[in-house]
Amino acid sequence: MHIPDGILPAPACIGGYALTGLATWYSLRQINRRPTPTEDMPKAALLTAAFFVASSIHLPIPPASVHLVLNGLLGVVLGYYAFPAILIGLFFQAVMFGHGGLTTLGVNAAMMGIPALLAYHLFLWHSRLQRSLPQKLPQKWVMPLFAFLAGAFGLGLAALIFFTLIITTIPSGFNVATEQTAVTGLSIAHIPLILIEGIFTAMLVSFLQRVKPELLKG
Amino acid sequence: MKLDLDEYAYLDSPIHRWEPRCKLVGLMALVFAFASIEDLRLAPVMVGMTVLLYAASRLPVSFWLRRIRYPGYFLLGIVVLLPVLSGETVVWQWGWLALRREGLLAVVLITSRFVSILTVGFVLFGTTPFLITVRAMRSLGLPAILADMLLLSYRYLFEIAGNLAQMQRSMRLRGFQSRGNRWLIPNWQDLNRLASLSGTLFIRSYEQAERIYKAMRLRGYGAQTRAIAPIHRAKTPANQLWSGVGLAIALIVAISFAVAEVVV
Numbered sequence: 001m002h003i004p005d006g007i008l009p010a011p012a013c014i015g016g017y018a019l020t021g022l023a024t025w026y027s028l029r030q031i032n033r034r035p036t037p038t039e040d041m042p043k044a045a046l047l048t049a050a051f052f053v054a055s056s057i058h059l060p061i062p063p064a065s066v067h068l069v070l071n072g073l074l075g076v077v078l079g080y081y082a083f084p085a086i087l088i089g090l091f092f093q094a095v096m097f098g099h100g101g102l103t104t105l106g107v108n109a110a111m112m113g114i115p116a117l118l119a120y121h122l123f124l125w126h127s128r129l130q131r132s133l134p135q136k137l138p139q140k141w142v143m144p145l146f147a148f149l150a151g152a153f154g155l156g157l158a159a160l161i162f163f164t165l166i167i168t169t170i171p172s173g174f175n176v177a178t179e180q181t182a183v184t185g186l187s188i189a190h191i192p193l194i195l196i197e198g199i200f201t202a203m204l205v206s207f208l209q210r211v212k213p214e215l216l217k218g
Numbered sequence: 219m220k221l222d223l224d225e226y227a228y229l230d231s232p233i234h235r236w237e238p239r240c241k242l243v244g245l246m247a248l249v250f251a252f253a254s255i256e257d258l259r260l261a262p263v264m265v266g267m268t269v270l271l272y273a274a275s276r277l278p279v280s281f282w283l284r285r286i287r288y289p290g291y292f293l294l295g296i297v298v299l300l301p302v303l304s305g306e307t308v309v310w311q312w313g314w315l316a317l318r319r320e321g322l323l324a325v326v327l328i329t330s331r332f333v334s335i336l337t338v339g340f341v342l343f344g345t346t347p348f349l350i351t352v353r354a355m356r357s358l359g360l361p362a363i364l365a366d367m368l369l370l371s372y373r374y375l376f377e378i379a380g381n382l383a384q385m386q387r388s389m390r391l392r393g394f395q396s397r398g399n400r401w402l403i404p405n406w407q408d409l410n411r412l413a414s415l416s417g418t419l420f421i422r423s424y425e426q427a428e429r430i431y432k433a434m435r436l437r438g439y440g441a442q443t444r445a446i447a448p449i450h451r452a453k454t455p456a457n458q459l460w461s462g463v464g465l466a467i468a469l470i471v472a473i474s475f476a477v478a479e480v481v482v
Contacts (some may be wrong), residue, residue, distance in 0.1 A: 004293050005339075010254030027291035028361055038440040041363055043427040045370035046378070050423040051369070052457065053379045054416045061404045062398035077420070090366050092375070095223060095343045098289030098451045101251040101332075102246075102339045166288030166296070 001069060001162050002093065002108045005101030008169050016107030020087065023113055027083040044081035045088075052089045059196065066193060072154025073201045075120035076147055077208075081214055086113040107165065115157035119150035127154045143209055143216070144202040149199025156194045160187055173207060226277050227347045233275040234345045237461035238354035251472035252334050257482055258323055260475065261330040267471065268334040275341045285340055286333070293332050309344045346462030348372060357376045371432070374423070382419055389415065 009017075031037050051070055058065040075082045087109045094100040100108050124147035130136055163186045167179050208215050225410065227234070233241070252264055301321035310317040341352060349369070356365040373432075389411075396408045 004289060004296070005253070005335035006293070006328050006330075007296065008253070009256070010250060013250070013253050021366045022363075024364070028363060031363065036440070037363065038366075041366055042370055042431040042434065043424055045367040046374050046423040046430070047420060049371040050369065050377040050420050052375065053382050056246060056384075056420055057416060058413060059404060059409060076465040084364055084367055088364070088371055091368070092372070093338060098336055098339075099283055099292065101335060102249055102342075103335055108362060118468065120392050200409060200413055203410050204417050206415040208420070211417065212424065213265075215420065215424055 001159065002090065002100035003104045003111075003162070003165060003205040005103050008104055008107060010103075012120055012165070012169060013103045013107060016104065016110050019110040020106040020113070023110060023117070024087060027080045027117070028069065028078065036058050038080065044085055045188040047078060048085040049089050049198075052092060057059070059200070061196070066196065067194045068137070068197055068200060069158065070151075070159060070201075071114070071116040072119040072151035072197065072199075073147075073204060075116035075118070075154060076123045076150050076205060078115070079120055082116040083109075083113040088118055088136070110164070111161045112158050115161075119154035122153055123147060140206075142164075144206040147205035148198040148202035152194050152198030155197040156187075156190075157195065160191045163187055175208050175209070223344065224348050225344050226281060228345055229276050229345070231274060231276040231345070232460065232464070233271070233341060233445070235457055235460060236464045237343075238350050239358060240465035241346065241462045242351070242354050242358065244465045244472075245338055247472040248468050249338050251336050251475035252331055254476060255331060256327075257479060258327050259482065260478055261327055264334050264475070265330050268337045271341055272337055275339065275345050281344065282340060286336060290330075293329065297328055300325050307441055330351075341474065350409050374426070377418070378423055381422060382415075385415060385418065385467060418422050434480065 019067050032087055034040075051074055055070050058067050071082075071086060073095075074085055078085050085103075090100050090105055090108050091113065091214075094102055094105055123146050129146075130139075130142060158184075163183045167182050167186075205216065236244075248267075252268075301317045302315065307319035308316045309319050309322065310332055346354075352360075352365055352368055352372075356362070360368075395404060395410065431439075436480065
Protein backbone atom coordinates (compact mmCIF):
# COMPACT_ATOMS: atom_id res chain seq x y z
CA MET A 1 0.00 0.00 0.00
CA HIS A 2 2.53 2.57 -1.11
CA ILE A 3 2.11 5.23 -3.75
CA PRO A 4 4.67 4.68 -6.54
CA ASP A 5 6.64 7.37 -8.36
CA GLY A 6 5.08 9.16 -11.27
CA ILE A 7 1.48 9.09 -10.11
CA LEU A 8 1.14 12.09 -7.85
CA PRO A 9 1.56 15.66 -9.11
CA ALA A 10 4.70 17.47 -7.92
CA PRO A 11 2.93 19.79 -5.41
CA ALA A 12 1.53 16.73 -3.62
CA CYS A 13 5.02 15.19 -3.43
CA ILE A 14 6.51 18.40 -2.06
CA GLY A 15 3.63 18.80 0.38
CA GLY A 16 4.25 15.24 1.55
CA TYR A 17 7.90 16.02 2.19
CA ALA A 18 6.93 19.15 4.13
CA LEU A 19 4.53 17.16 6.33
CA THR A 20 7.13 14.43 6.86
CA GLY A 21 9.77 17.02 7.73
CA LEU A 22 7.45 18.52 10.31
CA ALA A 23 6.54 15.14 11.83
CA THR A 24 10.21 14.08 11.93
CA TRP A 25 11.19 17.34 13.59
CA TYR A 26 8.43 16.88 16.18
CA SER A 27 9.42 13.25 16.88
CA LEU A 28 13.13 14.06 17.17
CA ARG A 29 12.34 16.94 19.52
CA GLN A 30 10.40 14.58 21.78
CA ILE A 31 13.28 12.07 21.63
CA ASN A 32 15.96 14.66 22.38
CA ARG A 33 14.11 15.76 25.52
CA ARG A 34 14.92 12.43 27.14
CA PRO A 35 17.89 12.33 29.51
CA THR A 36 19.87 9.99 27.22
CA PRO A 37 18.48 10.41 23.72
CA THR A 38 20.94 8.01 22.09
CA GLU A 39 20.18 5.14 24.44
CA ASP A 40 17.12 3.91 22.58
CA MET A 41 18.50 4.61 19.12
CA PRO A 42 20.02 1.15 18.49
CA LYS A 43 16.82 -0.53 19.70
CA ALA A 44 14.75 1.61 17.39
CA ALA A 45 17.13 0.93 14.51
CA LEU A 46 17.10 -2.85 14.92
CA LEU A 47 13.36 -2.93 15.48
CA THR A 48 12.96 -0.87 12.31
CA ALA A 49 14.83 -3.60 10.46
CA ALA A 50 12.78 -6.28 12.25
CA PHE A 51 9.48 -4.61 11.34
CA PHE A 52 10.65 -4.29 7.77
CA VAL A 53 11.39 -8.01 7.72
CA ALA A 54 8.22 -9.00 9.61
CA SER A 55 5.98 -7.17 7.17
CA SER A 56 7.01 -9.82 4.63
CA ILE A 57 5.31 -12.57 6.67
CA HIS A 58 2.19 -13.69 4.85
CA LEU A 59 -0.91 -14.57 6.80
CA PRO A 60 -2.95 -17.30 5.14
CA ILE A 61 -6.51 -16.18 4.54
CA PRO A 62 -7.79 -18.79 2.08
CA PRO A 63 -7.84 -18.63 -0.92
CA ALA A 64 -5.20 -15.89 -0.78
CA SER A 65 -2.76 -14.55 1.76
CA VAL A 66 -2.27 -11.04 3.06
CA HIS A 67 0.75 -9.28 4.42
CA LEU A 68 0.60 -6.90 7.31
CA VAL A 69 1.37 -3.20 7.41
CA LEU A 70 2.13 -3.12 11.15
CA ASN A 71 2.20 0.66 11.42
CA GLY A 72 -0.10 0.67 14.46
CA LEU A 73 2.14 -1.89 16.17
CA LEU A 74 5.18 0.22 15.34
CA GLY A 75 3.56 3.13 17.17
CA VAL A 76 2.79 0.91 20.18
CA VAL A 77 6.32 -0.49 20.46
CA LEU A 78 8.50 2.42 19.35
CA GLY A 79 6.57 5.48 20.55
CA TYR A 80 8.09 8.63 19.13
CA TYR A 81 10.70 6.59 17.29
CA ALA A 82 7.88 5.20 15.14
CA PHE A 83 7.94 8.07 12.67
CA PRO A 84 11.70 7.99 11.95
CA ALA A 85 11.44 4.19 11.81
CA ILE A 86 8.69 4.31 9.20
CA LEU A 87 10.59 6.93 7.20
CA ILE A 88 13.67 4.70 7.14
CA GLY A 89 11.72 1.54 6.39
CA LEU A 90 9.96 3.19 3.46
CA PHE A 91 13.25 4.62 2.22
CA PHE A 92 14.70 1.11 2.08
CA GLN A 93 11.61 -0.23 0.37
CA ALA A 94 11.85 2.53 -2.21
CA VAL A 95 15.55 2.17 -3.03
CA MET A 96 15.82 -1.61 -2.70
CA PHE A 97 12.58 -2.92 -4.17
CA GLY A 98 11.23 0.16 -5.90
CA HIS A 99 8.16 -0.28 -3.69
CA GLY A 100 6.94 3.24 -3.08
CA GLY A 101 9.25 5.85 -4.51
CA LEU A 102 11.77 8.62 -3.96
CA THR A 103 9.48 11.49 -4.86
CA THR A 104 6.55 9.96 -2.97
CA LEU A 105 8.62 9.05 0.11
CA GLY A 106 7.31 12.11 1.94
CA VAL A 107 3.68 11.35 1.14
CA ASN A 108 4.03 7.66 2.02
CA ALA A 109 5.85 8.36 5.29
CA ALA A 110 3.20 10.87 6.35
CA MET A 111 0.43 8.48 5.29
CA MET A 112 1.82 5.61 7.40
CA GLY A 113 3.67 7.52 10.11
CA ILE A 114 1.14 10.05 11.36
CA PRO A 115 -1.47 7.30 11.96
CA ALA A 116 1.29 5.37 13.79
CA LEU A 117 1.94 8.33 16.13
CA LEU A 118 -1.80 8.68 16.74
CA ALA A 119 -2.03 4.92 17.39
CA TYR A 120 0.75 5.29 19.97
CA HIS A 121 -1.26 7.90 21.85
CA LEU A 122 -4.40 5.79 21.55
CA PHE A 123 -2.53 2.85 23.07
CA LEU A 124 -1.27 5.00 25.97
CA TRP A 125 -4.86 5.60 27.02
CA HIS A 126 -4.93 2.10 28.50
CA SER A 127 -3.07 3.32 31.57
CA ARG A 128 -5.25 6.42 31.79
CA LEU A 129 -8.35 4.23 31.68
CA GLN A 130 -6.94 2.03 34.44
CA ARG A 131 -6.27 5.05 36.64
CA SER A 132 -9.71 6.56 36.16
CA LEU A 133 -11.57 3.36 37.00
CA PRO A 134 -12.35 2.69 40.66
CA GLN A 135 -11.58 -1.00 40.27
CA LYS A 136 -8.70 -2.13 38.09
CA LEU A 137 -9.50 -4.33 35.15
CA PRO A 138 -7.15 -7.25 34.46
CA GLN A 139 -4.15 -5.90 32.54
CA LYS A 140 -4.16 -9.16 30.60
CA TRP A 141 -7.24 -7.96 28.71
CA VAL A 142 -6.90 -4.19 28.68
CA MET A 143 -3.53 -4.00 26.93
CA PRO A 144 -4.48 -6.31 24.03
CA LEU A 145 -7.78 -4.45 23.68
CA PHE A 146 -6.01 -1.13 23.24
CA ALA A 147 -3.45 -2.81 20.98
CA PHE A 148 -6.33 -3.99 18.80
CA LEU A 149 -7.68 -0.44 18.64
CA ALA A 150 -4.23 0.96 17.85
CA GLY A 151 -3.53 -1.61 15.13
CA ALA A 152 -6.91 -1.26 13.49
CA PHE A 153 -6.87 2.53 13.71
CA GLY A 154 -3.31 2.80 12.32
CA LEU A 155 -4.08 0.76 9.22
CA GLY A 156 -7.61 2.16 8.82
CA LEU A 157 -6.50 5.77 8.73
CA ALA A 158 -3.58 4.96 6.41
CA ALA A 159 -5.90 3.11 4.02
CA LEU A 160 -8.36 5.97 3.99
CA ILE A 161 -5.60 8.48 3.16
CA PHE A 162 -4.19 6.14 0.49
CA PHE A 163 -7.47 5.69 -1.40
CA THR A 164 -8.36 9.36 -1.14
CA LEU A 165 -4.98 10.36 -2.58
CA ILE A 166 -4.97 7.77 -5.36
CA ILE A 167 -8.51 8.42 -6.53
CA THR A 168 -8.47 12.20 -6.35
CA THR A 169 -5.11 12.62 -8.08
CA ILE A 170 -5.33 10.10 -10.93
CA PRO A 171 -6.77 11.99 -13.90
CA SER A 172 -9.79 9.80 -14.38
CA GLY A 173 -12.36 12.35 -15.40
CA PHE A 174 -14.84 11.02 -12.88
CA ASN A 175 -17.08 13.44 -11.04
CA VAL A 176 -16.79 14.11 -7.34
CA ALA A 177 -19.71 11.90 -6.35
CA THR A 178 -18.29 8.85 -8.16
CA GLU A 179 -14.90 9.45 -6.57
CA GLN A 180 -16.47 9.65 -3.11
CA THR A 181 -18.35 6.42 -3.70
CA ALA A 182 -15.15 4.74 -4.85
CA VAL A 183 -13.22 5.89 -1.76
CA THR A 184 -16.01 4.73 0.54
CA GLY A 185 -16.38 1.42 -1.30
CA LEU A 186 -12.67 0.61 -1.27
CA SER A 187 -12.39 1.56 2.40
CA ILE A 188 -15.34 -0.66 3.35
CA ALA A 189 -13.79 -3.52 1.38
CA HIS A 190 -10.72 -3.14 3.57
CA ILE A 191 -12.55 -3.45 6.88
CA PRO A 192 -11.83 -7.22 7.17
CA LEU A 193 -8.12 -6.53 6.63
CA ILE A 194 -8.23 -3.76 9.21
CA LEU A 195 -9.85 -6.14 11.73
CA ILE A 196 -7.23 -8.82 11.04
CA GLU A 197 -4.45 -6.28 11.47
CA GLY A 198 -6.01 -5.25 14.80
CA ILE A 199 -6.36 -8.84 15.99
CA PHE A 200 -2.79 -9.66 14.96
CA THR A 201 -1.53 -6.57 16.83
CA ALA A 202 -3.47 -7.63 19.92
CA MET A 203 -2.05 -11.18 19.74
CA LEU A 204 1.46 -9.86 19.36
CA VAL A 205 1.12 -7.38 22.23
CA SER A 206 -0.29 -10.11 24.45
CA PHE A 207 2.72 -12.29 23.53
CA LEU A 208 5.18 -9.48 24.31
CA GLN A 209 3.35 -8.75 27.56
CA ARG A 210 3.97 -12.33 28.67
CA VAL A 211 7.51 -12.69 27.39
CA LYS A 212 9.19 -9.28 27.33
CA PRO A 213 7.06 -6.49 28.85
CA GLU A 214 9.91 -3.94 28.55
CA LEU A 215 9.23 -3.74 24.84
CA LEU A 216 5.82 -2.18 25.50
CA LYS A 217 7.08 0.85 27.35
CA GLY A 218 7.14 2.88 24.15
CA MET B 219 15.77 -11.42 -4.71
CA LYS B 220 19.06 -9.67 -4.66
CA LEU B 221 19.07 -6.79 -2.20
CA ASP B 222 22.48 -5.22 -2.63
CA LEU B 223 22.01 -1.58 -3.42
CA ASP B 224 25.53 -0.72 -4.35
CA GLU B 225 26.92 -3.85 -5.98
CA TYR B 226 28.12 -1.83 -8.99
CA ALA B 227 29.44 1.14 -6.99
CA TYR B 228 33.02 0.07 -7.79
CA LEU B 229 32.67 0.77 -11.53
CA ASP B 230 34.30 3.83 -13.04
CA SER B 231 32.27 6.40 -14.95
CA PRO B 232 31.68 10.16 -14.84
CA ILE B 233 28.64 9.49 -12.65
CA HIS B 234 30.71 7.38 -10.26
CA ARG B 235 33.34 10.12 -10.06
CA TRP B 236 30.74 12.80 -9.39
CA GLU B 237 31.12 14.16 -5.83
CA PRO B 238 28.39 12.46 -3.70
CA ARG B 239 26.79 15.63 -2.33
CA CYS B 240 26.63 17.26 -5.77
CA LYS B 241 25.21 14.02 -7.16
CA LEU B 242 22.56 13.80 -4.46
CA VAL B 243 21.38 17.39 -4.92
CA GLY B 244 21.59 17.32 -8.73
CA LEU B 245 19.76 14.03 -9.23
CA MET B 246 17.11 14.77 -6.61
CA ALA B 247 16.38 18.06 -8.38
CA LEU B 248 16.07 16.13 -11.63
CA VAL B 249 13.71 13.60 -10.05
CA PHE B 250 11.40 16.34 -8.78
CA ALA B 251 11.47 18.08 -12.15
CA PHE B 252 10.39 14.76 -13.72
CA ALA B 253 7.59 14.41 -11.19
CA SER B 254 6.25 17.82 -12.16
CA ILE B 255 5.90 17.00 -15.87
CA GLU B 256 2.24 17.06 -16.94
CA ASP B 257 2.70 17.76 -20.64
CA LEU B 258 2.94 14.67 -22.81
CA ARG B 259 5.25 16.43 -25.30
CA LEU B 260 7.96 16.65 -22.64
CA ALA B 261 7.81 12.92 -21.91
CA PRO B 262 10.12 11.82 -24.80
CA VAL B 263 12.70 14.42 -23.70
CA MET B 264 12.51 13.12 -20.15
CA VAL B 265 12.92 9.49 -21.22
CA GLY B 266 15.80 10.50 -23.54
CA MET B 267 17.63 12.29 -20.71
CA THR B 268 17.14 9.27 -18.48
CA VAL B 269 18.58 6.89 -21.09
CA LEU B 270 21.60 9.18 -21.55
CA LEU B 271 22.16 9.34 -17.80
CA TYR B 272 21.90 5.57 -17.41
CA ALA B 273 24.28 5.00 -20.32
CA ALA B 274 26.76 7.47 -18.82
CA SER B 275 26.67 5.62 -15.51
CA ARG B 276 27.79 2.36 -17.23
CA LEU B 277 25.53 0.31 -14.97
CA PRO B 278 24.64 -2.98 -16.70
CA VAL B 279 21.21 -3.30 -18.32
CA SER B 280 20.58 -6.50 -16.34
CA PHE B 281 20.75 -4.42 -13.12
CA TRP B 282 17.99 -2.18 -14.45
CA LEU B 283 15.84 -5.08 -15.65
CA ARG B 284 16.12 -6.90 -12.35
CA ARG B 285 15.10 -3.85 -10.37
CA ILE B 286 12.32 -2.48 -12.56
CA ARG B 287 10.38 -5.74 -12.80
CA TYR B 288 8.70 -5.86 -9.41
CA PRO B 289 7.63 -2.19 -9.11
CA GLY B 290 6.57 -2.41 -12.75
CA TYR B 291 3.93 -5.03 -11.96
CA PHE B 292 2.70 -2.89 -9.10
CA LEU B 293 2.28 0.16 -11.30
CA LEU B 294 0.54 -1.94 -13.91
CA GLY B 295 -1.99 -2.97 -11.29
CA ILE B 296 -2.80 0.66 -10.60
CA VAL B 297 -3.04 2.02 -14.14
CA VAL B 298 -4.41 -0.99 -16.03
CA LEU B 299 -8.02 0.14 -15.71
CA LEU B 300 -7.44 3.74 -16.76
CA PRO B 301 -7.78 3.26 -20.56
CA VAL B 302 -11.02 1.38 -20.02
CA LEU B 303 -12.62 3.76 -17.56
CA SER B 304 -11.30 7.22 -18.23
CA GLY B 305 -12.02 9.60 -21.10
CA GLU B 306 -14.60 9.94 -23.89
CA THR B 307 -12.86 9.31 -27.21
CA VAL B 308 -13.08 5.61 -27.99
CA VAL B 309 -10.04 4.37 -29.93
CA TRP B 310 -10.80 0.69 -30.08
CA GLN B 311 -13.83 -1.32 -29.14
CA TRP B 312 -14.51 -5.00 -28.71
CA GLY B 313 -17.94 -5.76 -27.38
CA TRP B 314 -18.39 -3.76 -24.18
CA LEU B 315 -14.66 -3.33 -23.81
CA ALA B 316 -13.53 0.05 -25.15
CA LEU B 317 -10.11 1.65 -24.98
CA ARG B 318 -10.30 5.40 -24.54
CA ARG B 319 -7.77 7.93 -25.79
CA GLU B 320 -7.51 10.15 -22.69
CA GLY B 321 -6.97 7.16 -20.45
CA LEU B 322 -4.28 5.73 -22.74
CA LEU B 323 -2.43 9.05 -22.84
CA ALA B 324 -2.57 9.28 -19.04
CA VAL B 325 -1.07 5.78 -18.81
CA VAL B 326 1.76 6.73 -21.19
CA LEU B 327 2.55 9.86 -19.16
CA ILE B 328 2.40 8.12 -15.77
CA THR B 329 4.48 5.18 -16.99
CA SER B 330 7.20 7.33 -18.54
CA ARG B 331 7.42 9.48 -15.38
CA PHE B 332 7.55 6.33 -13.25
CA VAL B 333 10.28 4.64 -15.31
CA SER B 334 12.40 7.82 -15.53
CA ILE B 335 12.21 8.62 -11.81
CA LEU B 336 13.00 5.05 -10.85
CA THR B 337 15.95 4.85 -13.23
CA VAL B 338 17.45 8.09 -11.91
CA GLY B 339 17.03 6.60 -8.42
CA PHE B 340 18.92 3.45 -9.47
CA VAL B 341 21.73 5.64 -10.82
CA LEU B 342 21.82 7.75 -7.65
CA PHE B 343 22.05 4.80 -5.23
CA GLY B 344 23.76 2.34 -7.56
CA THR B 345 26.87 4.43 -8.26
CA THR B 346 27.86 5.40 -4.71
CA PRO B 347 28.62 3.06 -1.79
CA PHE B 348 25.67 3.31 0.60
CA LEU B 349 27.85 4.48 3.49
CA ILE B 350 29.08 7.43 1.44
CA THR B 351 25.54 8.32 0.38
CA VAL B 352 24.46 8.46 4.02
CA ARG B 353 27.48 10.60 4.88
CA ALA B 354 26.56 12.95 2.06
CA MET B 355 23.01 13.19 3.41
CA ARG B 356 24.40 13.81 6.90
CA SER B 357 26.56 16.68 5.72
CA LEU B 358 23.55 18.11 3.86
CA GLY B 359 21.65 18.35 7.13
CA LEU B 360 20.15 14.93 7.92
CA PRO B 361 19.83 14.77 11.76
CA ALA B 362 22.45 12.58 13.49
CA ILE B 363 19.87 10.25 15.08
CA LEU B 364 18.29 9.55 11.70
CA ALA B 365 21.66 8.94 10.03
CA ASP B 366 22.76 6.54 12.78
CA MET B 367 19.44 4.70 12.66
CA LEU B 368 19.70 4.44 8.88
CA LEU B 369 23.18 2.92 9.04
CA LEU B 370 22.41 0.53 11.88
CA SER B 371 19.21 -0.77 10.34
CA TYR B 372 20.95 -1.20 6.99
CA ARG B 373 23.74 -3.10 8.72
CA TYR B 374 21.38 -5.51 10.52
CA LEU B 375 18.62 -5.80 7.94
CA PHE B 376 20.10 -8.81 6.19
CA GLU B 377 21.01 -10.48 9.44
CA ILE B 378 17.47 -10.13 10.83
CA ALA B 379 16.02 -11.37 7.53
CA GLY B 380 18.29 -14.42 7.87
CA ASN B 381 17.07 -14.85 11.44
CA LEU B 382 13.45 -14.90 10.32
CA ALA B 383 14.17 -17.37 7.51
CA GLN B 384 15.84 -19.66 10.01
CA MET B 385 12.93 -19.47 12.46
CA GLN B 386 10.42 -20.15 9.69
CA ARG B 387 12.45 -23.14 8.55
CA SER B 388 12.50 -24.59 12.06
CA MET B 389 8.75 -24.03 12.38
CA ARG B 390 8.23 -26.05 9.20
CA LEU B 391 10.58 -28.78 10.40
CA ARG B 392 8.50 -29.07 13.56
CA GLY B 393 5.42 -29.65 11.46
CA PHE B 394 3.92 -26.18 11.15
CA GLN B 395 1.93 -25.54 8.04
CA SER B 396 -1.01 -23.26 7.80
CA ARG B 397 -4.23 -25.19 7.46
CA GLY B 398 -6.70 -22.68 6.18
CA ASN B 399 -9.60 -24.81 5.02
CA ARG B 400 -12.50 -22.36 5.14
CA TRP B 401 -12.46 -19.56 2.65
CA LEU B 402 -11.97 -16.00 3.89
CA ILE B 403 -11.80 -17.13 7.52
CA PRO B 404 -8.29 -17.23 8.92
CA ASN B 405 -7.22 -20.02 11.21
CA TRP B 406 -6.90 -18.16 14.53
CA GLN B 407 -4.43 -20.63 16.00
CA ASP B 408 -2.10 -20.21 13.05
CA LEU B 409 -2.47 -16.46 13.30
CA ASN B 410 -1.48 -16.65 16.95
CA ARG B 411 1.59 -18.72 16.07
CA LEU B 412 2.64 -16.23 13.41
CA ALA B 413 2.15 -13.42 15.96
CA SER B 414 4.49 -15.28 18.33
CA LEU B 415 6.95 -15.72 15.47
CA SER B 416 7.00 -11.97 14.82
CA GLY B 417 7.15 -11.26 18.55
CA THR B 418 10.15 -13.54 18.93
CA LEU B 419 11.85 -11.77 16.04
CA PHE B 420 11.29 -8.41 17.78
CA ILE B 421 12.57 -9.69 21.12
CA ARG B 422 15.71 -11.14 19.52
CA SER B 423 16.39 -7.88 17.71
CA TYR B 424 15.73 -5.90 20.89
CA GLU B 425 18.17 -7.97 22.92
CA GLN B 426 20.78 -7.77 20.19
CA ALA B 427 20.33 -3.98 20.16
CA GLU B 428 21.05 -3.85 23.89
CA ARG B 429 24.33 -5.68 23.32
CA ILE B 430 25.19 -3.45 20.38
CA TYR B 431 24.53 -0.31 22.41
CA LYS B 432 26.81 -1.50 25.20
CA ALA B 433 29.55 -2.23 22.68
CA MET B 434 29.06 1.19 21.12
CA ARG B 435 29.24 2.91 24.52
CA LEU B 436 32.47 1.08 25.34
CA ARG B 437 33.92 2.50 22.15
CA GLY B 438 32.94 6.02 23.18
CA TYR B 439 29.63 6.50 21.38
CA GLY B 440 27.58 9.45 22.63
CA ALA B 441 30.41 10.82 24.78
CA GLN B 442 30.81 13.98 22.75
CA THR B 443 29.23 15.58 19.75
CA ARG B 444 31.03 14.17 16.79
CA ALA B 445 32.34 16.08 13.87
CA ILE B 446 30.85 14.82 10.62
CA ALA B 447 33.33 12.47 9.02
CA PRO B 448 34.72 14.07 5.87
CA ILE B 449 33.51 12.66 2.59
CA HIS B 450 36.05 11.07 0.33
CA ARG B 451 36.79 14.17 -1.69
CA ALA B 452 37.22 14.42 -5.40
CA LYS B 453 40.97 14.28 -5.58
CA THR B 454 42.14 15.69 -8.86
CA PRO B 455 41.30 19.24 -9.99
CA ALA B 456 39.66 17.77 -13.11
CA ASN B 457 37.33 15.73 -10.88
CA GLN B 458 36.46 18.75 -8.75
CA LEU B 459 35.68 20.75 -11.85
CA TRP B 460 33.50 17.93 -13.20
CA SER B 461 31.58 17.68 -9.92
CA GLY B 462 30.66 21.36 -10.08
CA VAL B 463 29.86 21.23 -13.78
CA GLY B 464 27.77 18.10 -13.30
CA LEU B 465 25.73 19.75 -10.57
CA ALA B 466 25.24 22.83 -12.73
CA ILE B 467 24.08 20.71 -15.70
CA ALA B 468 21.65 18.74 -13.55
CA LEU B 469 20.19 21.90 -12.00
CA ILE B 470 19.87 23.62 -15.39
CA VAL B 471 18.11 20.59 -16.88
CA ALA B 472 15.78 20.40 -13.88
CA ILE B 473 14.94 24.10 -14.07
CA SER B 474 14.40 23.95 -17.83
CA PHE B 475 11.90 21.13 -17.36
CA ALA B 476 10.04 23.17 -14.77
CA VAL B 477 10.07 26.27 -17.00
CA ALA B 478 9.03 24.29 -20.10
CA GLU B 479 6.15 22.85 -18.13
CA VAL B 480 4.88 26.35 -17.35
CA VAL B 481 5.57 27.91 -20.77
CA VAL B 482 4.55 25.15 -23.19
